[in-house]
Amino acid sequence: MGRRAFAPLSFGSGPHVCIGAALTMMEAEIVFDKLMRRWPALALSEPRPRWNRNPVYRGLATLQLHVPASA
Ligand code: HEM
Structure with a gap:
């Protein structure tokens, strides 16, 4: 299929x-657009975000971000 x-x-x-x-x-498009405009230097805090283990509703377990101090 x-x-x-x-x-x-x-x-x-x-x-x-x-x-x-x-x-x-x-809504997601609006949120991510606003986020990136407000914090253009937003970056992942960890190299590989962790995914949950639910095969039906796949998604991130956590998504830790930070704004570099100079931003
Ligand atoms: C991240 C957001 C959302 C996700 C991941 C999501 C996911 C899903 C999934 C996977 C189904 C199918 C369930 C099945 O096969 O039995 C479903 C059905 C449904 N969703 Fe969503 N949904 C989201 C947001 C929304 C929103 C915002 C609304 C309403 C404004 C909504 C209303 C419904 C309704 C009424 C059904 C049942 C449709 C039917 O059985 O004919 N969902 N959703």
Whole structure:
């Protein structure tokens, strides 16, 4: 089974696909845009963020960030 390029799997698929997907992606776009404008030097605190172990709802367990002092 294939999927469209860049089509996320996080919102399910088929008849019960998430009806909030478009809203959520729009909100995420706004949030990340605002974050990067406010703190352009925002960087990962650890080289490899940790992922949770849930195969169904995959996601980051934590995402630690910092703003370098000179920023
Ligand atoms: C990060 C945010 C979200 C994630 C990861 C997410 C994920 C999902 C997933 C995986 C499903 C399918 C569940 C299944 O197969 O049984 C689902 C269904 C659903 N989601 Fe979301 N969702 C998110 C946000 C939202 C928002 C913001 C709304 C409403 C404004 C929403 C409303 C719904 C509804 C009503 C369903 C059931 C659709 C149906 O059964 O026909 N979700 N969501």
